[in-house]
Amino acid sequence: MSALNVVAGGCYLLGVAVVVLSAALALPLRQAEDRLHLLAPMTSLGAPLVAVGLALRNGWSLTTLQIVLTGLLILITGPVMASAAARIAAMQKGAIPRETPQ
């Protein structure tokens, strides 16, 4: 097994560990805002690490391009989805006015 394969497998398993730990740690939390704190590492750290691991494993190819595209989609849209959910949670609690533009 080459060094590149070891790095690729390490990145992949590290990303999987981040996702699994984030999901497991969110289980006892009751507030949506608290759970959002654990969604952030899932989308901003776990998913890119998994994508990097898979991209390193596949080398320069169209497969890698698609994997990187998927990882980038999660990386970019994750914080947007989290902030949208946090905004709704704040609206329902009355922390921000309801008539602010969405």
Next chain:
Amino acid sequence: MDPWIVGDLLLIGLALPVSLWLAARGSAVERLVGLQMCSVTTILALLGFGQVMAQPSYLIVPTVAAALSFVGTLVFTRLLAPRP
């Protein structure tokens, strides 16, 4: 053991059931957060599945799912917003 199989099994066997549980319990916003976790976990599990099966054609599914989950979540936030 192959790290790709181990990682995919961890995602499918641990992270996905927990995310599904989070998506099924609590208030609407809490379930929405669980749904987001579920989306991310499923997309990553499908990416790993394509690697394990050595089928690059399978990768179109997580790519489309990533785009659709974003749109779907925004629709849900729109519907969950309290009426003024």
